[in-house]
Amino acid sequence: MPAHDSPELIDLFTAYTAGPESIGAHLRRSAAQARAGDPLLVVTSADMALYPGDGRPPTVLGFRLSTRGFKELAAISHLGPALASLIELRRHDAEGVWRADAERLLDQVRRSRAASSTALWRDRIAAPAYRGREEAIATMIDYSCAVTERYLLRALADPSYLNHRTLREDCLEDNDNPDLPVSFNRIMVATFFLVGMDNSHRLIAWCDEQGIDWARTMVVIAGQQGRPTAGVTWRTSSVASGVLAASRHELPLNRLYIAPHAPCFATPVDGDLSEVAALEPVMRELWAGTRATVELGGLMFEGYPAFSPGDDRPDQLQGQTVTQAGDVITERPRIRSAEDWFTLVTRLRLVMEDPRQLLSGAVTDYAAQQLIIHDNDPLAVTVPGLDAEPYPAYGTTPAAA
Numbered sequence: 001m002p003a004h005d006s007p008e009l010i011d012l013f014t015a016y017t018a019g020p021e022s023i024g025a026h027l028r029r030s031a032a033q034a035r036a037g038d039p040l041l042v043v044t045s046a047d048m049a050l051y052p053g054d055g056r057p058p059t060v061l062g063f064r065l066s067t068r069g070f071k072e073l074a075a076i077s078h079l080g081p082a083l084a085s086l087i088e089l090r091r092h093d094a095e096g097v098w099r100a101d102a103e104r105l106l107d108q109v110r111r112s113r114a115a116s117s118t119a120l121w122r123d124r125i126a127a128p129a130y131r132g133r134e135e136a137i138a139t140m141i142d143y144s145c146a147v148t149e150r151y152l153l154r155a156l157a158d159p160s161y162l163n164h165r166t167l168r169e170d171c172l173e174d175n176d177n178p179d180l181p182v183s184f185n186r187i188m189v190a191t192f193f194l195v196g197m198d199n200s201h202r203l204i205a206w207c208d209e210q211g212i213d214w215a216r217t218m219v220v221i222a223g224q225q226g227r228p229t230a231g232v233t234w235r236t237s238s239v240a241s242g243v244l245a246a247s248r249h250e251l252p253l254n255r256l257y258i259a260p261h262a263p264c265f266a267t268p269v270d271g272d273l274s275e276v277a278a279l280e281p282v283m284r285e286l287w288a289g290t291r292a293t294v295e296l297g298g299l300m301f302e303g304y305p306a307f308s309p310g311d312d313r314p315d316q317l318q319g320q321t322v323t324q325a326g327d328v329i330t331e332r333p334r335i336r337s338a339e340d341w342f343t344l345v346t347r348l349r350l351v352m353e354d355p356r357q358l359l360s361g362a363v364t365d366y367a368a369q370q371l372i373i374h375d376n377d378p379l380a381v382t383v384p385g386l387d388a389e390p391y392p393a394y395g396t397t398p399a400a401a
Helices: 007-017 023-034 070-077 079-092 096-115 118-125 134-157 164-172 184-210 238-246 274-278 280-300 341-353 364-373
Strands: 040-043 047-051 059-062 218-222 256-259
Touching (some): 070 079, 079 164, 134 164, 164 184, 184 238, 184 341, 218 280, 238 364, 256 280
């Protein structure tokens, strides 16, 4: 113990907060035991586990990295940021790194364009949420790769072409360019939406199958979600949006805790749920202990204004509307329709600029809401940036200018 510490007062400090036999530890264990029969839903960066309660075995849904088509669509989502990053690399590095990276990206884009096809998406990836859109997805990827290849070829031949103005005009933005019938902004929205729709479709169906009593359910979103600074609040977590939608907004927001430093289980292999089961008491104590401390506030300070986590209705979670470039936003703005492109692209900017956001969460909440509105039928939902867009026929987009 440091010389400046008072042993007696340090002991008093530890009596409540430190050690397995402290008052706080006893309260956490007692609270967890009192809720042993309540459903517990634990969500990691890749999986979701439902513990029904009273010692019954858990069930697990893999919903992100292990799912069909996620990485393939994310590869297309990343083409815009990849080109923008090459521009910044060239600004800081006259020749070396940016050129090697551009050539490697060009090679991978060509290989990906050759590999993607309707058959790949229909017969091999075969994600149920994409059924009926396989040809459209393959056409979008073919076009995306061709546009990227065209831009890279021109930049490698003339490095002065590689700048943010040409990227916006020749790739990202809607304009009158006949060589760009669909902008990359729309493609990024489409790919993010497709991933969000697939995750939400399976999450909603799985939760419906479990017959969850949402009013009693304890929810913990555990560990890192995406980039280290992202998804740590209710309003920035696409996972939270999906769970709330799956509950048809019957889950009270104050029963959902985000714990970025909580332990996680690894994705089960060959159906082995032993690690998932071992984590149940830890997560029950985490949720119940947190709740017990929260409830102390109301008991100790009755008569004073109470804290509320906010309104978990979809229109409130989405925040304000935006109508012009000068608007300032602090949360994801409300999407008014699948044609609300000003808001959709504004969300792309928000998730890039706001480090709390998940990049893939730009439209996940909107996808989940649309699925709920349309009875979890992906084909009844309009995918912005994919459906009814004027993509050239498969294989007809030229790569060379």
